[in-house]
Amino acid sequence: MDSILIIVDKAPYGYEDTFSAFYVAIACLNRGMNADVLLVGDGIYAAIKNQVPGGSVNYPNVGELSYLVFPEGNIFVHLESMLERGVEEDNLVEAAQIINDTELYEIIKSKTIENAFIRI
Amino acid sequence: MVNTLQEVSKTLTIILTEGPYRSQYVEIAHNIAESAIRNGYRVNLFLYMDATHIPKKNQNPHSFPNVGEKLKNLIKNGADVRACVRCATARGHACDKSAYLTGVSITSVYDIPGWVLESDKIITLSG
Amino acid sequence: MEIDELEYEIFEEGPLVKKVTLQQIKPCIIAENMIRVLMQLDNEIGEIIPILVTQYPPGKVNYIENKQILTLNIYKRSVTLYPSGKISMNKTIDKEDALEVVTSIMEVINRVYIESNRGDTVDYSEMKEKLSKIGPLSLYNCLPKTDCEECGEVTCMAFAIKLLSGDRKLEKCKPLYDGRHSEDVSCLKELLGSQIMKTMGWDV
Secondary structure (H helix, E strand, O other): OEEEEEEEEEOOOOOOOHHHHHHHHHHHHHHHOEEEEOOOHHHHHHHEEOOOOOOOOOOOOHHHHHHHHOOOOOOEHHHHHHHOOOOOOHHHHOOOOOOOHHHHHHHHOOOOOOOOEEEE | OOOOOOOOOOOEEEEEOOOOOOOOOOHHHHHHHHHHOOOOOEEEEEEEEHHOOOOOOOOOOEEEEEEEEHHHHHHHHOOOOEEEEHHHHHOOOOOOOOOOOOEEEEEEEOOHHHHHOOEEEEEOOOO | OOOOOOEOOOOOOOOOEEEEEEEEEOOOOOOOOOEEEEEOOOOOOOOOHHHHHHHHHHHHHEEEOOOOOEEEEEEEEEEOOOOOOEEEEEEEEHHHHHHHHHHHHHHHHHHHHHHHHHHOOOOHHHHHHHHOOOOOOHHOOOOOOOOOOOOOOOHHHHHHHHHHOOOOOHOOOOOHHOOHHHHHHHHHHHHHHHHHHHHOOOOO
């Protein structure tokens, strides 16, 4: 399979999953594969700008990880999930691309058989 | 001259991210992998994040299925089982070479793109 | 986690950008051949980015106008500049390599900043229409079309393609530079405009 869509639906810092998913995306891009990240549900919090992780958590800044995926890969942020959570475009990092349900459908439809879907 | 048609076997990759007992994912992965192997698939199993606890030796769960035994079974049947070095190290498993069951290699997250490229199907089981 | 962040002062007297903070991001603890780097300049560059678009050969530039995000395919890698002053870079050998590349970009940013304050620059919105019409064919039409090979390319079409990608400079075309084809020079000025001609290496 030539390309990968990584689906993230957990918020960062509460779970290791979110930044680990971004690491998978970066590893795929480093190996020359197409990789996109879809942030949906609580995953949209990964794209909030000006994150300052500190204290005992010591996880990498997930917002900044999106700058390393884009523009080779896309960071899709699901609009409905944003609206449900009161998050606006201004709250997001520059690398984020907001998509609505129709656009999400088109993106998934355009992914051929050779696309892997991974949800972490 | 005899032409032999060799059937190219398909490859299934399963990615696990959860620890051994809180969920049934290891058992599910085992059952899928076993069935795939019986159907001629090559099976790769990547252990990411908490799944790096799964191959620990000498597990002795009461009332839960023994995931270590299930993993040993898959390895015996030819599955390629690898664990992420960053995750395993964070959890204290990589430094002690004897911590894991025989046949489980500690590699890197780069195996994911490597395996995705060569696989026909990818399944992620995560909580 | 494999991240170390360091601040470097590049230009003590830099008019817009003086310092850069650099982070290497490695998804794994094992060593890799090439790394990805995220940098933060000490100032926002949103006003400069639309002007920067015209400072690099069209073939090397990818510009997302509504977000003002500029990707340059230079120095054998992709360098992406954001209005906030963040810069990301892939295919980088090490920190020193990253610093070398970002220093040259900061130089251009500072120069363009001074020039724009003097009113000496042209930005993307003014060039947009011209840029959309520039392709290998339109460029080829304004070249001597003699395939003389003096530029080092076998044909004028090959030269046109290399011009777009920035791998050849306009001044390499001796027949043009020597004044033998003044109608072609006018054709180029009309097609490209003076800023892009300058970017493509026409230093007259």
